[in-house]
Amino acid sequence: MEYVFWGSIIELAFFGLIFGIGLALAAKKFAVEVDPRVEKVLEILPNANCGACGYPGCSGFAKAVVAGEVPVTGCPVGGQSVAEKIAAILGVEVGEVEPMVAVAACSGGVRAKDKYEYDGIEDCRAAMVMGGGPKLCSYGCIGLGTCVEACPFDALSMGPLGVPVTDFDKCTGCGICVDVCPTGVMKLVPKSQPVFVACNSKDPGVFVRKACETGCISCFLCQKNCPKQAIKVVNNLAEIDYDKCDACGICIMVCPTKVILNKFPDVMKANKGLPAAVPTNPDETKALLDEIKKKQAEAKKAPKKPSEKKGDN
């Protein structure tokens, strides 16, 4: 009897049987339930795996949204249509999604002065490591194009002024450029709103004048003239509250350094594809501004009411 021959058959059959049965039993005992809704959600997602939702890829987001960890509007690339489809699968209500786009909040670029001449890795993050970047303004755009490289939708390109320009048709508001920008110049603003502040400098006005040809000098003119109190100067930088802003364009007209810009398509078309310091309806804005200036002049001339004087009975 050939024990080696039969022995091998017996032994391997034994192993195969025992291990096979063992694994089958273990699979039953240690089974992890996969929700079939995860598969359905995964199908309707854009499947760009960009990671903008904060989860590892679209499958990570699908699992999280079925588990209820993230609202159905959590995919910025899919936008409203995907949010509604996910809500239909999960049987929940969906709110409104405001589409956001990325803009470079900097008017410096070539107009901003350099601290030193940088010669190294062509990456803004690498340049920042060397003494806070080659620009005198430490909040300004370094212009080496890390955001342009990082954009998965090819929506950014380096503009003629050394500051990135967004193609608002391609931009999905995923926010990856915001994450990679080391100075915080790249910001997300609502797509439907034309006005944005093209400056990121929290330095006082005196320093901004030294560091850059333009830039927010915290003169407060925008804040004083805004009829809706939508723009305020916080930390030496003008900030727009988009819930209040109605795009009248007054702040664009009164800004002395022309750092508040308009990103609507017809304005950009007239300005070689770049945002411009021009209100959407210049005549209306002028009329509004004249009205406000009249009111301010009257308020100065009017005598003080008796109740405003101190110590007056």
Place this chain on the structure above:
Amino acid sequence: MEVSKLIMLAISAIFINNFVLSRFLGLCPYMGVSKKTETALGMGFAVIFVMTMSSALTWIVWTYFLLPTKSNVLYLVFKALGAKVTPQNFDLSYLETIAFIIVIATFVQLVEMIIQKTSPTLYEALGIYLPLITTNCAVLGVAELNTMTMHLNFIESVVHGFSAGIGFTIALLLMSGIRERLELSDIPKPLQGLPIAFFVAMLMSMAFLGFSGFKI
């Protein structure tokens, strides 16, 4: 069991005969998972675990099921059934490859199932790499070296397997550190990605040649 032999085994597996850089085993996960340090670390831990456990299991299978010795289970079974057999009749050492693969694959499947059920965080950290190293040649290689080539005993096998995993992890971490920095460099288009990684592996391998010939 001498401690000095164990230490010698460890140093040999980690530096002198590094499984990736000297023996060129396990290159697939080495190239595939070394792009980021976090994933590389998870992969390294998974490899250490699998190599250690599979060293133990395959040693048991080798000694008691395959080798023609007095303790061969098949020999004992047939003897109990009354057949006139000697241990030499059961020289099944040629089944080494297939038997080891069966054992290792089953074990890794089982561990993956258990980890997925009992600890989702651990599963996220290293569980997803376990299917990648189920039949990795490095894992099979360490099992084969322990038993057929170096004829180690149980403790020595386990220590050797553990050290092989450590050596693999060190090589993997070094590679991932280099590759993360390569991301920012200006590399010619034909060499971007995997080709330049192989160049780096070549240079690392040449560097580790400096360890060869050590007599401990």
